[in-house]
Amino acid sequence: MSQAQISNDKTPRTERGRRTLRKLLDAAATEFADKGFHEASISGITRRAGVALGTFYTYYDSKDAIFRALVSDMSAGVGRAAREALDPGMGALEVERVALRAFLTFAAEHKEIYRIIDEAEFVDPESYRTHYETIGARIEERLQRGGESGEFIRGLGAPEAWALMGMNVFLGLRYVIWAREGDPDSDEIAKRANALLASGIAS
Amino acid sequence: MSQAQISNDKTPRTERGRRTLRKLLDAAATEFADKGFHEASISGITRRAGVALGTFYTYYDSKDAIFRALVSDMSAGVGRAAREALDPGMGALEVERVALRAFLTFAAEHKEIYRIIDEAEFVDPESYRTHYETIGARIEERLQRGGESGEFIRGLGAPEAWALMGMNVFLGLRYVIWAREGDPDSDEIAKRANALLASGIAS
Missing domain, CATH: 1.10.357.10 (Tetracycline Repressor, domain 2)
Structure with a gap:
């Protein structure tokens, strides 16, 4: 595995991490469906998911990436x-x-x-x-x-x-x-x- | 026909009017397909159609209306x-x-x-x-x-x-x-x- 692959690999390794990822994806589904991509925001997603804004970036680099x-x-x-x-x-x-x-x-x-x-x-x-x-x-x-x-x-x-x-x-x-x-x-x-x-x- | 219907009726009555309408619709198709609705503009449509900006409003009230x-x-x-x-x-x-x-x-x-x-x-x-x-x-x-x-x-x-x-x-x-x-x-x-x-x- 190359260095680039390692640094881009944000796949969670723990059960808790997988649960947070699931929460973010479910929250993103609601946020994007409600507001459309352009009006949707990362803070809207983390608010719906009930996780800190910083947590988002443990999993995704951008709104495009989570979409x-x-x-x-x-x-x-x-x-x-x-x-x-x-x-x-x-x-x-x-x-x-x-x-x-x-x-x-x-x-x-x-x-x-x-x-x-x-x-x-x-x-x-x-x-x-x-x-x-x-x-x-x-x-x-x-x-x-x-x-x-x-x-x-x-x-x-x-x-x-x-x-x-x-x-x-x-x-x-x-x-x-x-x-x-x-x-x-x-x-x-x-x-x-x-x-x-x-x-x-x-x- | 009520007064409201008369004043909203922008259907062209002449052959020339119908040709201009067709040009506007064809130009709108290209403009919307190229740029997407939000980036598309009325001036982009009239430019593609080769008609004056003011002519647009003889036929449609807004970008929403022509879409x-x-x-x-x-x-x-x-x-x-x-x-x-x-x-x-x-x-x-x-x-x-x-x-x-x-x-x-x-x-x-x-x-x-x-x-x-x-x-x-x-x-x-x-x-x-x-x-x-x-x-x-x-x-x-x-x-x-x-x-x-x-x-x-x-x-x-x-x-x-x-x-x-x-x-x-x-x-x-x-x-x-x-x-x-x-x-x-x-x-x-x-x-x-x-x-x-x-x-x-x-x-």
């Missing part, structure tokens, strides 16, 4: 939520249904995710692109595995993965962020999207 | 591009393929559309929501008509419409805005998305 870390933390959270909901015994199609339901649940518990990821397009375009490319690549792998196991048709690739990702993102936008009285619940939405994915809509 | 008009103009542009590509003789499934191809072509000719619609989420949330709700409602109608004609299964509704809209938006993001060397062309993307829509991916 970048937050986008990456939310990407990881989406991935983790899906993984935790999955089971090795599930079929390829069931995996997609359960992954979408898990994403909708995650978004309902972290409604700020849309605003923050979407603002990354302007504040940190590289993070924005990485977020979708990472999720797209993960979906593409699942589609290909499903093709190899014979559950999906063969030859699925990036176009189908991005189509599926777009479906999921827009279903979350409509049924979580813009939810209306009387809407179908997440379970029903995931079932209907899964039916479309399984056999399409031609009669 | 809002631009989002609505782009929404209309997306709808028009799809309509112009369609033909009364087309089947319901073909309509979806041709509408997606027309959208991808429109986006390739107006790459600023993603940045501007996405920035509306922050600058003018009402326009942002109206944009997607309008397109979603249009797709939902097409799906229902397809159900009535027997080409689509019955009972399709908003969830399928938002899923389809998300597919289209994300395919544009990946294959137009983030296009890479060697990518399939718009025609091929529209065919693959249409195959998914027609019969799904289960084998």
